[in-house]
Amino acid sequence: MARQQVASSMLALALIVGAFASIPTAVQSIGVCYGVLGNNLPSRSDVVQLYRSRGINGMRIYFPDRQALDALRGSGIGLILDTGNDVLAQLASSASSAASWVQSNVRPYYPAVNIKYIAVGNEVQGGAAQSILPAMRNINGALAAAGLGAIKVSTSVRFDVVANSFPPSSGVFAQGYMADIARYLAGTGAPLLANVYPYFAYRGNPRDISLGYATFRPGTTVRDSGNGLTYTNLFDAMVDAVVAALEKAGARGVRVVVSESGWPSGGGFGASVDNARSYNQGLIDHVGRGTPKRPGALETFIFAMFNENQKGGDPTERNFGLFYPNKQPVYPIRF
Incomplete structure (x- = not known):
């Protein structure tokens, strides 16, 4: 999962320095992303058992992992199933390839596996982004033909698809293809999947963005002069910038599902056990x-279930986990 430096407009949050710690709310809104880039991770069946024992009701996997899909049978865990970016061009160019993908990766498992959403591409950038919408259309057609139309098809986007993200009411999609995707989602009733990371906004401008505001700690409130609403944490401001962009694209009815959000417990600036616990518990x-x-x-889906020792990139990438590979929590967390 590529990590994003947020759009420069996000740094206009300079004057925002508050936060608010919400009381727990008993709703089943939280899932956890399950990455497997490690050589010391538990078996797929043990992972599903851990999800169930901790009361985690949602999971995201980043490719059609057959062992994970088999382990999920009968669990009731709601799933985001990614196609993987490597097949995006093929799915876009060929309806028969999309049909084959559905027959291989969805039909054998659904409804025993509670597949809620298929993510056609994750944080796709550059020219490849032009393949997202045709691939979504082909997967939707294949699902309908297979009698699996209850599964919603979307794509998972980086936050920087939004420009002018502060104040939130100014949010607008930075690229034209996103408006087309938004309107398509409005027609199918599927949500937009968005990866939202206050950590990267804070890391990019710690002088002006308060750590407390970024991690749900108590503080001041800020009013958006554009919509009159009050914001008490950076996460809400970022999500509502996506909402504003959807509205401007003519897709007012499209829901947002946060397909990734999290905070690293080590490996870089602002990455600590204390900050990660504050953010992730605050998010839950x-x-x-x-x-x-x-x-x-x-x-909302927290990134991620485990620290993954084979992830590349910045050291923080290997420290987003809620759990160590031995299934012990990195810090106390309640769902």
Whole structure:
């Protein structure tokens, strides 16, 4: 999963220095992303058992992992199933390839596996982004033909698909293809999957963005002069910027599902056990209320279940896990 430096407009949050710690809300809005880039991780069946024992009701996997899909049978865990970026061009160019993908990776498992969403591409950038919408159309067609139309098809985007993200009411999609995707989702009733990381906004401008505001710690409130709403944490502001972009694209009814959000416990600036615990527990406790623009439960997936020792890139990439590979928590966390 590529990590993003947020759009420069996000750094205009300079004057925002507050946060608010929400009380826990008893809704099943939280899932956890399950990455497997490690050589010391538990078996797929042990992982599913850990999800169930901790009351985690949602999972995201980043490719059609057959062992994980088999382990999920009968678990009731709601799943985001990624196609993987490596097949995006093929799915876009060939309806028969999309049909074959559905027959191989969805039909054998559904409904024993509660596949809720298929993510056609994750944080796709550059010219490859032009393949997203045709691939979504082909997967949707293949699902319908197979009698599996209840599964919603979307794509998972980086936050920087939004420009002018502060104040949140100014949010607008930075690229034209996103408006087309938004309107397509409006027609199919599927949500937009968005990866939202206050950590990267804070790391990019710690002088002006308060750590407390970024990690759900108590502080001041800030009013958006554009919509009159009050914001008490950076996560809400970022999500509502995506909402504003959807509205401007003519897709007012499209829900947002946060397909990744998290905070690393080590490996870089601002990455500590204390900050990760504050952010992730704050997120779990908060999302049941939704955002100022969209009150109500906000379906959200924390990144990630485990520290993954074979991930590349910045050292923080290997430290986003809620659990160590031995299934012990990196810090106390309640769901």
